[in-house]
Amino acid sequence: MTRHPTAGLVDRSVPVGFRFDGQEYRGYRGDTLASALLANGVRQVGTSVRLGRPRGIYSAGSEEPTGVVQIEEPFPEPMLTATTVELHDGLVASGLSGRGRLATTPDPARYDAVYAHTDVLVVGGGPAGVAAAEAAARTGARVILADEHPVAAGPTGVRLLARTTVVGYYDDNYLVAVQRRTNHLGAAAPPHVARERLWRIRAGRVVLATGAHERPIAFAGNDRPGVMLAGAARTYLHRYGVLAGRRAVVFTTNDSAYAAARELAGAGVEIAEIVDTRQGQAVVGVEGDTGVSTVEVAPLAGGATRRYDADLLLVSGGWNPVLHLYSQAGGRLRFDEELGRFVPDGCRQAVSFVLDESLPGSTFFVVPAEDYRTHFVDLQRDVTVADVLDATGAGLRSVEHVKRYTTAGTAHDQGKTSGVLTSAAVRQALGGHALGLTTFRPPYTPVSFATLAGRDRGRCFDPVRVTAIHDWHVAHGALFENVGQWQRARYYPVAAEDMPAAVRRECRAAREGVALMDASTLGKIEVQGADAAAFLDRLYTNVLSSLRPGAIRYGVLCHADGMLFDDGTVARLAEDRFLLTTTTGNAAAVLEWLEEWLQTEWPHLRAYCTSVTEQWATVALVGPRSRDVLRSLAPDLAVDAAAFPFMTWRDSTVAGLAARVCRISFSGELAYEINVPWWYGTALWEAVYAAGQPFGITPYGTETMHVLRAEKGYPIVGQDTDGTVTPHDLGMAWVVSKKKPDFVGKRSFSRVDTSRPDRRHLVGLLPDDRTTLLPEGAHLIATRDVPPPPVPALGHVTSSYPSAALGRTFALALVKGGRDRIGQRLYAPLGDRVVPVTVAGPVLYDPEGARRDG
């Protein structure tokens, strides 16, 4: 044991048992895994990734390049630095050779995130940070002080975030910090407390009191366990009461290591020699298999080598201010040759950096030698000065190139101790120019994926939207599909039905009797105002201003490039009031589209848009018997064809509920859509369902809806269109006004490519074999024999179904010049077979519309 009898802040009344590499050890509460390993005399923690050389503990903080461990218990976590793992009972860890292992079981921990707004954020709870926080708090400012260590208490009036590392500094003083809340508790961690919490902090001003990292020196064998940064040895003594060795050589380029030598000597460590480059001396070699046993010292100018027995070699190459966050903020860094360190050199954000003047820099980096193959600059990635020379020898001049060529600075520590040394080695190789530095990027220390993901997983990954009638669908065995964020009933299997059987049954009900569907998810937007009609005329391709109150018209919206992007019905509720429906997935996009034009192009128009999607629950009542069902539910409503014709709407009372009934059809059958306030959705649905029982009313889902509409050739935006399709391509020239001087998209129709006669048109396809179902997405070619690739395709299948009503399978497809190919035979190569099909018009069922209009 090398525990000092009294020194340190660890709680010696609470011993802690842990296991490392299969061995049981004991430490104290307050230890890190690194301090406990050192106290137990463990020198080698792992081996290096490329060369397999032994690696020990090199530092005492998050800059640690070598002491990388795999946590095995309480839950596997790869690649943590032993210097930042707080010791707890039951901790099981093992050393690594630079590569970690992921758990194979799900992570049971919780994670969360909070937002904080503060006037001042101080990063770093050392004396400078505490002073800055205190001073700011005295002015009445809201102050957050974040420190990565387990600090017990902060200054009065300051919100202290202990065990919290600020990892990212983004635009406009937005910072992200990770708070480790239960890691130090091990198995005793309460399961309901988030293991780690992400803090999203917007700060008026940021004070970086992040201190400095000590720099190593590049010399032969500088990677041996037992070589340690001098300041780290002080930390092990003062914070943990651990002596990092018994007999030490101190190798320094600056004054700071003398304090380490003095204090360690005072604690009983024998100081064999202090080697100071400023006195022309340097360490030129280290011996020892798994750790330092002998240190070789020689004059820099050349001369005899002296050898010292030692188990510890303390190194100080000067100090680098921890400028990572400053650089992330967009701050410039400049290497001050006089000070021998980088200094902050201006940042557009409201940030200040507290430079610790007591920690000197240095411009001594590499001990000259013949052979640089064990002069390590990056201890984790096994990069030596020789590797850097290889890179510059290959013609590389930029530090970025050298870094990528050698992989220096790319390990878990992101070059905290190696960055400046690498740059210096490059400068030494190339001579002259300024010390280059790569840009610092978030995060400052590694952050687990789960912490960043927080609670936005599973059902919380994206909001789930359900209709007012959702529970009924669930209770009646519906299977659902995601349509945007909505869950829509896809079909309602009875007994052991598969989807085709259920859809066949549902279709038959809609075509022959009566069926009902929850259509509440369709987007609904009210447009009101004196200029509402004029406004809609500018956006929809057809004329809507001529619509009479009480009437409904189908309309499509195109982007300015002429490509169709949504469709729906437009009902005129009053002279100055319209109700638009949109596709389920596009409701938000359509509202934004309307508002964008209204606000940014035509602000003079008196029109106002409101989303009412979730104000209304909508039940589609479909089929030849739908009128009978409606009549029984709405005795006050004249439902005969003359009084309530197709494409009109009526306000009425349905099942005792105030309702708006629209006579529209997406199935080609006689149909109504009954709208009631959302709250009454289930009441309406159940009433319709009950009233339909005598007619065998059947609930149907989106799959049946798709079949019904496809039999009628009605396209679904996003399925039969893909953002490259115009209304003309769909055969819907009738919905494009020729009278209006302009509407959005009109000008694009006359472009060379958009007016080609051989664009892809929506057509029907009938497989020669009436039972063959074409896969949606299948491509079409002109010949039965498939020529060698590349084969130009004539089009592709957008929708394909078996149809009970047609007694066969059929498909919709976008086909080059399709309307001129009606009656032609095309072929769909499907890998192992080729399916012949005949091109047809898109409307295959009731082309006259007699059923719908009846």
Add this chain to the structure above:
Amino acid sequence: MLLIRCPWCGPRDEAEYHYGGQAHVAYPEDPSALTDEEWARYLFVRANPEGPFTERWCHTAGCRRWFTVVRDTRTNEILAVSR
């Protein structure tokens, strides 16, 4: 995470807004009078400067209103906000 000052609601996180690209690209007075080249320019060509850029944002998760921001695309610094 930009902090954008909505002229109506005050400063809010970027995530509350929808980006609208270059500002002040007016819909042509009479599209039918334009050549295909001129129309294509309206449809597809937008300024893309490295430096101050006058752009549109919409406070989608707030007041839903569009406004104009001048932002330096080199640093993301917001130089001006106007209605």
Add this chain to the structure above:
Amino acid sequence: MTEVLWRNPEPKRRYQTVIVGGGGHGLATAYYLARNHGITDVAVLERGWLGGGNMARNTTIIRSNYLWDASAGIYEHALKLWEGLEEDLGHEILFSQRGVLNLAHSPQDVRDGVRRVYANQLAGIDAQWLDPAQARQVCPILNVSPDVRYPVMGASYQPRAGIARHDHVAWGFARAADTLGVDLVQHCEVTGIDVHNGRVTGLRTTRGDIAAERVALCAAGHSSVLGAMVGLDLPIQSHPLQALVSELLEPVHPTVVMSNAVHVYVSQAHKGELVMGAGIDTYNSYSQRGAPHVIERQMSAALELFPVFARAHVLRTWGGIVDVTPDASPIVGLTPVENLFLNCGWGTGGFKATPGVGWCYAHTVARGEPHPLNAPFTLDRFVTGALVDEHGAAAVAH
């Protein structure tokens, strides 16, 4: 003795052809100009360090399973070149054909994916459709459980797709071009383009004026800035695109997985780090920095698909500048200025196209007319409306 990758010559005052931009595309173009067309009086001007832009910042995915014939043509040409590139360049590029899965999360995703597979098969591209169980056989850590917010409903699979080591690719092309006599000039920023009588004559640079008979722009996110120097307004917007890398991990992820719907693309690189890309930040920027919520969203989506990644760590995030066109397809070809050529707008597709575009662009520059494979990617398509809309097939829905 270390092999020299390239000389670092002083720029001459005149070249037959000058390529502006020393990224993958610029270097590949220089190489193929020399190799295929014998044109070696060529300089590549790079304002920073070679391969230091998007070439150094992408997620190294290589695939050719694009939707439209035009895209499939040039990306498949690239993939065929990738397959022989190590030998051709005589330089290790760590090209690993481990396949790519493009996941579908909704019935419409499935339709779109199947459509792309059939299109690819006609184009001669090795695409196939997998159901969730088959996808899991390709990638055993993929979560295909139906109990997630957007379950995996299937995937397209291209076995010949893969990854390569981006730096090695840049250096391989640089070394090969240098060997053939091309001057690679770093830290040389173009400040002006000289045009006389509608014809390009040379460049102003921070290292002096350089005369050139032909100038080939290859500047990705900075193309608009260069275009503006000759009054060429491009349908290009420059956006940040972020990516990240984890620590080295023992092998868990044998392929490449992309999910358009939830914005994840991930592979495990040769040494063991997970390399992941995020969605595009919404606003124009040249800052090479993005916002953290984009990364957080990306991690949520990644853990939906790969629960085992929970305690992997993000070591480093960074941003590139992607040059996005209205149809998510590139612009490669002639410009209204004689002898000034344009290659830009590759968005998220630039890396995988590197050898293919280098080959075709070199042809375009050498012959003064487009190679058949880049002929569809003219500037003119925005006038006629003959767009090549690849929003569905580009990695990120932008």
